[in-house]
Structures are given as structure tokens and as C-alpha cells.
Amino acid sequence: MNMIPSTNPEKTFSPDALNALTDEELDSLPFGVVGLELNGRIARYNVAEARFARLDRGRVIGKSFFEEIARCTAVPAFKGNFDRLRDDPKAPPCQFSFVFAFRFGAQGVDIELGRATRGPLIYMTVNRRKFLPRQTGLSPTQEAVPLVDLEPEAEASGVSRDLAGRRKLEAESSMLVALLSTLRDTNPATVHRTLVEWGVAWGRVVVVDMEVDVIERLGSTMGELTMATAMDVVADRLLRQRLGRLAVDFGHAGRGAIVLSIQRSVFAELGGHAACGVPEGLFSVVLTHLAKRLVAVREVRCARLGAPSCDFVAVVPARVRALERVAQGLTTAPDAAIDAMIAEVHRGES
Amino acid sequence: MASRDPAHDVNSTARGLSIDAANRTVNEYFAGFDWTATLDPTRMTAEAFLSAVIAPRPARRS
Secondary structure (H helix, E strand, O other), X not given: OEEOOOXXXXXXXXXXXXXXXXXXXXXXXXXXXXXXXXXXXXXXXXXXXXXXHOOOHXXXXXXXXXXXXXXXXXXXXXXXXXHHHHHOOOOOOEEEEEEEEEOOEEEXXXXXXXXXXXXXEEEEEEEEEEEEOOOOXXXXXXXXXXXXXXXXXXXXXXXXXOOOOOEOOOOOHHHHHHHHHHHHHHOOOOHHHHHHHHHHHHHHHHHHHHHHHHHHHHOOOHHHOEHHHHHHHHHHHHHHOOOOEEEEEOOOHHHOOEEXXXXXXXXXXXXXXHHHHHHHHHHHHHHHHHHOOOOEEEEEEOHHHOOOOEEEEEEOHHHHHHHHHHOOOOEOOHHHHHHHHHHHHHOOOO | OOOEOHHHOOOOOEEOOXXXXXXXXXXXXXXXXXXXOOOOHHHOOHHHHHHHHOOOOOOOOO
């Protein structure tokens, strides 16, 4: 059993603030958010909640939260609070603790529930507090629905899922090669920028997923892990997906930079150096999340051009232009790139 | 700088960290990380110094 800290950094719960967020913004939150219509049907369901509940968002949207998905919540201690908000638009938000009964284990959660004043949705935030063994003595209908029950035809249709309920993809690498070459051919001038954006978008999901994974397995947030462990978590993720082996060198911290290197990067090997925009975007988001400030990442040396690994330098955005200028050939060793970048910044040209 | 732990330099993901830094939490480490280290305001114009230490905010996505 793990006691975990709240992952909701917001001190105050505001249904209207949640209502104003785009789906993409809801997905960047490391705690569960569910938007319910007044009839209890699920209208919004963010990535963190899907990951914690091991459900596919596409399978739960439009379903009744109390009757078809989280059946364990159809009790007065939970649904009574929802009914009060449904019946009285002016009822204030409420907070309470609850235990979600999943087949794979129970979760002690803190719930915040409130009705948006602009729009017909009741918002729920879910902060996981404890992970517990599966509750005994419950009938299957008293437990939250498992994903397999929502898609009984899945296996026959070739759908495969991992333990977290995410659909697995075992693609031939030729698919990635074809995608990258199509991007390059359709707009060669912007392909790198597009791939950075791809990496950023992917990174937003990855950081939430890493937080959920760390909370489940280690009982803490990423920020509470030691540096050594946190970097292993990030590297292990890349390694397990066969994307390459990551090393992070903090020996340049005295010069305000961090060097990340990928050996045998799938992006460089299959897509050429433009495809290294994907890890650039990904690392930017991951480091920004961990450092709690904007961090930009640029490749300074690419394995595709003969280097032993793809090397990236992380700096504050204000130094990026200087870094790009000194390493535009993608053949500069990180140490030399950082030296040259600092000299460039000192010349006041950035 | 404090001595480095070879275990964190050879086979570990995080390299170049002192023993102390390797065992610090992510929050603690980055709270003390000086992203503008080596900037010397006496050698720069005020404009260049300010542009180097004040990170531009990204455009908000719709």
C-alpha cells in the first residue's frame, strides 16, 4: 500500500476553470478529470484518468459513469453528491474521499465534484491517495467495469492492449520510414519543425503517463524521485519501446546546460537527422516538466552524420538561437557547442 | 564540485552527477539548477543580459 501525495497542484477546485480548458490541456494534467452531463453520461475524460482506470477513453465517452463504467460509485456516498449538484445549480462544490473498486485493485481517492456555471457539465477531479488490493466480497457489478467487458469483440478484431489498457502497436519499422519520408517529401522546408511539434505533443502524454506509472509503482511523483532514479525512468521508457538508449550528462550544469545522448536512435537511423526533431520535442517537454520551467532542447550532433550517438543540449529558451547558430552543422561535440554558445551569448548577439 | 560516484558515470543513465546530486530529488536538484550559469552581466549589454535570462513564453495553443 502506498500513501501518495496529491498530484493536483491547484489549491482551489474550480469547475469553471476546468470547463474552460481544451481537451489537450485537460490531458496535460497529472490527475484524473471527468466531465459528466447532468444525466451522468461521460462527456470529457482525460488521459490521466484513463491511465489510472486502465480504460480506453474512446470506449467510455458517452457511457453512463454510474451505471456502465464506475459502477462502484452508484452509492449514496458518491452519487448523492452528484445528484445534489444536478438538482441544484447553485449547490457549492464538494470534496470527499472514496475507494474505487477495480478488478485489478482498489484505489483510495480524493474526489472534488462541482458544477460548471457556464455549461451543463459537472466536473470531477480524482486524486489517487492509496493503492490497495482488490476488495473482497463484491459482486462483479459492484466493481468498476474492466476494459475487456467494454469491447468483447476486441481480441477477435486483432486489438491487443497492455496492462494499462492502452492499445498496443507492433508495427513494422517500414511504416515509420514511410511516414517520415512522406513528411519530408510533402514539405521539406518545414519537416523538422513538424517533427518537433510531434515530439512535443507526444511528450505531453508521456509525462502524464510517467507520473501515473511512478505513482502506481513507487508511490511518489517524479519530482520526489532521486535524480538517478528519475533519469532511469525516462531512459527505461525509451529502451522498452526500442527507440534507443538514453544517457543524460549533468556534468555541464555549471554552464547552465544538460546533455542528452541517444545511442542507436530509431529516429536518426530510420528517418534521417530531421527526424531527430521528435526527441528534441519530447525531451523539451520532459525536462520542462521536471525542472518546472521552460527548457528547450536542440540536437548538436547527429549519429546519421557519423557521430557515435545523437547528442542534444538542453538550455533555457533564451539561449536557443545562440545554440542553433553554433551547432547548425549537427557535427559539433556537446562540450564544444556549449562553449561556443556561451561565447556567442556573451557577445550579446542572441 | 563534490566528488562523483563512478556508478553514476559508467552504466547509469544520469551521468556527471556528484553522489550528493544523484541522491537529491528531482525537485531539489532543479530548484538549485542555474540555467543562466556563466552569464557575466559585466561583459554584456543590459539588453543582451536581459534577453538571455528572461525566457520568452510560448504562444498559447488553442
